[in-house]
Amino acid sequence: MTQSPRRDTIAAIATAPGRGGVGVVRISGTGLAELGLTLAGKPLKPRHAHYADFRSSDGELIDQGLALFFPGPHSFTGEDVLELQGHGGPVVMQMLLRRCLELGARLAEPGEFTRRAFLNDKLDLAQAESVADLIDAGSEAAARSALRSLAGAFSGEIHTLVEQLINLRMLVEATLDFPEEDIDFLEAADARGKLASLHGQLQKVFGTARQGSLLREGMHVVLIGQPNVGKSSLMNALAGEDVAIVTDIAGTTRDTVRELIQLDGVPMHIIDTAGLRQTDDTVEQIGIARTWAAVEKADLALLLIDSREGITEHDRDILGRLPERLPRVHVFNKVDLTGEAVGHAEEDGHAVLRLSAKAGLGLDELKRTLLDMVGWGGTDAGVFLARERHLDAIRRAASHLETAALVWQQVELFAEELRLAQNALASITGEFSADDLLGEIFSRFCIGK
Numbered sequence: 001m002t003q004s005p006r007r008d009t010i011a012a013i014a015t016a017p018g019r020g021g022v023g024v025v026r027i028s029g030t031g032l033a034e035l036g037l038t039l040a041g042k043p044l045k046p047r048h049a050h051y052a053d054f055r056s057s058d059g060e061l062i063d064q065g066l067a068l069f070f071p072g073p074h075s076f077t078g079e080d081v082l083e084l085q086g087h088g089g090p091v092v093m094q095m096l097l098r099r100c101l102e103l104g105a106r107l108a109e110p111g112e113f114t115r116r117a118f119l120n121d122k123l124d125l126a127q128a129e130s131v132a133d134l135i136d137a138g139s140e141a142a143a144r145s146a147l148r149s150l151a152g153a154f155s156g157e158i159h160t161l162v163e164q165l166i167n168l169r170m171l172v173e174a175t176l177d178f179p180e181e182d183i184d185f186l187e188a189a190d191a192r193g194k195l196a197s198l199h200g201q202l203q204k205v206f207g208t209a210r211q212g213s214l215l216r217e218g219m220h221v222v223l224i225g226q227p228n229v230g231k232s233s234l235m236n237a238l239a240g241e242d243v244a245i246v247t248d249i250a251g252t253t254r255d256t257v258r259e260l261i262q263l264d265g266v267p268m269h270i271i272d273t274a275g276l277r278q279t280d281d282t283v284e285q286i287g288i289a290r291t292w293a294a295v296e297k298a299d300l301a302l303l304l305i306d307s308r309e310g311i312t313e314h315d316r317d318i319l320g321r322l323p324e325r326l327p328r329v330h331v332f333n334k335v336d337l338t339g340e341a342v343g344h345a346e347e348d349g350h351a352v353l354r355l356s357a358k359a360g361l362g363l364d365e366l367k368r369t370l371l372d373m374v375g376w377g378g379t380d381a382g383v384f385l386a387r388e389r390h391l392d393a394i395r396r397a398a399s400h401l402e403t404a405a406l407v408w409q410q411v412e413l414f415a416e417e418l419r420l421a422q423n424a425l426a427s428i429t430g431e432f433s434a435d436d437l438l439g440e441i442f443s444r445f446c447i448g449k
C-alpha cells in the first residue's frame, strides 16, 4: 500500500440507534489527544479508561462518561481514535456527537472507520467485509464463520495460494529469457505438476468459501405446483407459523410469500407461489407470472404433487418449463391420505420425497434433503464466511489456471494466464482493487462501523 495520507477527522455514534445502557461516540483522525483534552477536561493517558465530564463549549455538562484514547497507529483504524462512552440515550448521543463536529470532526460515512482500517493496512479487504458480515450474521454458524474470516483464516488461504503462484510465475518468467530451452526447463521444474497442485488447492478453498457464502447469502427455494397441492401448507410447516393463507379453495395464494428460515444455521429463503393453472382471473394471472419470475431467481425448486393423483400431464408441462440449470425435488404431498410411507428416494436423477405438510410427516427428511442439495457439509467447523464476490474471483483464477495448463508450451501465454490468475486472487484481499469496488463494499456498512 502507498504512504497513507493524512485524512480528516470523522465521528459517528458507534452503538445501535435507540436507547441502550451505554452509547459510544467514536472519533478517528489525527491530533485527537488535544480534542480529548478539550472534551474530557483532562489529558487522556493512552489506552486507559478515564471517567470524565463531557462539556459543551460554554462549559455546560453534556454527560458524564468514560473516555478512551488510542493513539495511532495502535487503534482499530490505525489513526488516533477517541471513544466517548456515555449514557445510551439518543438525545445524549446526539449532543455528544454534535460537540465533536463543533470541535472539527465531520460525520463519518457508512463503513468509513473500517475503510480506514483497510486503507491503513490494519485489515485486508476480505477481513473488512467480514466485519459487516459478523454484524449481519443471522445464525451462530454464520457468526462463527465470519469471525474466522475476520481473524484471517480466509485471507491466509488466499495468501498461501498467491505465494505459490508467484513462485511459479518466477519460474516461467525466468525461462522467457532463454527461448530455446524454455519448454525443457519447465518440464524439468515440473511446472505442470505445480500448476495442477495449485488448481487442486484452489478448488478446495472454493469448496470452503462456497459453504461460507451459503451461510451468508442463503438459498432461494421456490415452492411450485398446481393449485391445492399444499404449497402454502408446506411453507407454514417449514416456517413453523402461519405465514401463508391455506384453504381448500384452489387458487388461494395470489402473490408470492417469502419467509427466511434457518436450517442447521443455514439461511433459506422459502418462497410460496400462486398455483399454476390456466385461468381467466386477472389477479391470478398476475400471480402466476410472479411464480415464474420467482422460479427464474431460485436456486432450488420443490415441485409439489398431490400423492393421490401422482404426476399429471400438467405437472409434466410445469417441469418442462423449469430452467434446465435449476435443481428440483419432486415432493409428493398428502401421504396421510394415501397411507404411503414417508421418505426420500432418488428417481431418474432427481430427489423424490413423500410427506404430509398438514400432518407434519417427513419434514425432517425434507430439511435434510434441502441441506444436502445446496451442498451444506453438515457443520460450520473450519468454514470461513465468504461472499459471491470472492467465489467469482476464485472461479476466474481457476479458469486462468485451466487455460494456462492448455497453453503452457507457449510460454508467453502461460505467463500471462498466471498473472491474470494472481490478479483475480489478489482482488479478494484487496491488493488490486478499484476505488469503485471499495465504494460499493463500504457503502453497505452501517454508519459508525
Ligand SMILES: Nc1nc2c(c(=O)[nH]1)N(C=O)[C@@H](CNc1ccc(C(=O)N[C@@H](CCC(=O)O)C(=O)O)cc1)CN2
Pocket: 070, 073, 074, 075, 076, 083, 122
Ligand atoms: N469499544 C470498542 N469495542 C470494540 C471495537 C471498538 O472499536 N471499540 N471494535 C471495533 O470494531 C471491535 C474490536 N476491534 C478492535 C480491533 C483493534 C483494536 C486496536 O486497538 N488495535 C490496536 C492494538 C492491538 C493490541 O493492543 O493488541 C492495533 O491493532 O494496533 C481495537 C478494537 C469490537 N469491540
Ligand SMILES: Nc1nc2c(ncn2[C@@H]2O[C@H](COP(=O)(O)OP(=O)(O)OP(=O)(O)O)[C@@H](O)[C@H]2O)c(=O)[nH]1
Pocket: 225, 226, 227, 228, 229, 230, 231, 232, 233, 234, 245, 246, 247, 248, 249, 250, 251, 252, 253, 254, 273, 274, 275, 276, 333, 334, 335, 336, 337, 355, 356, 357, 358, 359
Ligand atoms: N390431508 C392433507 N391435506 C393437506 C395436506 N397439505 C395440504 N392439505 C390441504 O390441501 C388444501 C390446499 O392446501 P394449500 O396449502 O392451500 O395448497 P396450495 O398449493 O398452497 O394451493 P394454492 O395456493 O391454491 O395454489 C388445504 O385444505 C390443506 O389443508 C396434507 O399433507 N394432507
Ligand SMILES: [Mg+2]
Pocket: 231, 232, 233, 244, 245, 246, 252, 253, 272, 273, 274, 275
Ligand atoms: Mg397456496
